Each structure stands twice: as C-alpha cells, then as structure tokens.
Amino acid sequence: DVKVTQSSRYLVKRTGEKVFLECVQDMDHENMFWYRQDPGLGLRLIYFSYDVKMKEKGDIPEGYSVSREKKERFSLILESASTNQTSMYLCASSPPGQIYGYTFGSGTRLTVV
Amino acid sequence: AQSVSQHNHHVILSEAASLELGCNYSYGGTVNLFWYVQYPGQHLQLLLKYFSGDPLVKGIKGFEAEFIKSKFSFNLRKPSVQWSDTAEYFCAVKNNFNKFYFGSGTKLNVKP
Incomplete structure (x- = not known):
C-alpha cells in the first residue's frame, strides 16, 4: 500500500515565520504535488514536481516555494507566513502517466496567528 | 481555462435514499476522470x-459514475x-x- 506521510497533522505558527511542511512517499513515485484545501474552494495546486530537483508552479504559487532534493521527499516552504495562508495543506504523489490517480497524505492543518 | 464544476455544495439525504452528485468539466481534449472521497x-x-472503455464505471462501496462525453459530465451515483x-x-x-x-x-x- 502506498503511503504518503506528512510530518505534522497540526501546526500553529506566527506571522512572518518561515514554515517547512514535509512530505515523504514510500512507493518510488516520480510525481509529487502540494495542494491547499479551503472550504468552498476545493483543492488548489501550489507546486508540483516530476523529478528530483525539478519543480513547477501550480495555480497559486505566490508566497510559497518547494524543495525536492530526494525522490521520496517534497517539502513546501512558506517564506514568511501570513494569516491568509491558514489552511489545510495536502501532499500527493503518483506514478507518471495519465491513467493514474493520486495518493494523498492525511494533511497538515496550518494556522498562522 | 479548464475547470471542474460541482453543482451541489451540500446535500442532505436520509438513509436508503438514492444519490446523484453532478460534475461537469470544461476541457476539449482527452481526459481521465476521478471521484475522490474524504471521510471526516x-x-x-x-x-x-x-x-x-465502458463509460459506466463501478467503484468501491457501491458507487458508480457515468461518463457522458457529449455533456462533459461525470456524475456520481x-x-x-x-x-x-x-x-x-x-x-x-x-x-x-x-x-x-x-x-x-x-x-x-446522511441522516440515520
């Protein structure tokens, strides 16, 4: 069974802090994704990566960056956290190919105060 | 721009009632379609x-969905x-x- 593990379930950070959200998958998937989930807005893609050291902007990349130094790990970085980044953050991975769906992590609920 | 529309934001049903959730998408090319569920x-x-293949797809827990290409729809039932x-x-x-x-x-x- 594929596992996507997000290091923290809940986080509370202060405005202006640098925040790291970690995601690890154990099935050698090439593709990894970061989404944020907000009520009424569904899932919005922040960044994704198709390979090690490769990253692409999604639909809402502003205020975020990512790092993929190893295939299994994809980190989301909030350079200077703001209150409008309070959200549920979901990491997902998938093999390459159009027919495959994602496997999601359990999410990190981030509150910025 | 490509988009996916789900028309019902909140549905309340009694047990044993039938369910249909609407989904329409806007994309003219080849697509693959998915339904995901998030339990509390x-x-x-x-x-x-x-x-x-067969546009009627069966999933887990008795769910099914029908792909209607002409309507750009993939409703869950x-x-x-x-x-x-x-x-x-x-x-x-x-x-x-x-x-x-x-x-x-x-x-x-779903109300018990």
Missing part, C-alpha cells in the same frame, strides 16, 4: 476513475446511501498534460 478526519481516497457515506466528495479531471483539476467539493450528510 481522514485523507482523500480514490473512489473510482474512468480512463477508457449510489442507489441507496448509508450513514457511513457521510463525507465530502471531489470530482477531478486529469488532462493529457497530466495536470489535475479538482471541483470545489460536495458535502454529503
């Missing part, structure tokens, strides 16, 4: 998917819901650039 406090799980189906349901489309687009979700509450 749990992560998103794949319910079913369509990528070719279940003949008789249970209290344990209370969850949020997301429709998603994957285009031929391997990019996913998700709908805004439909919250289903």
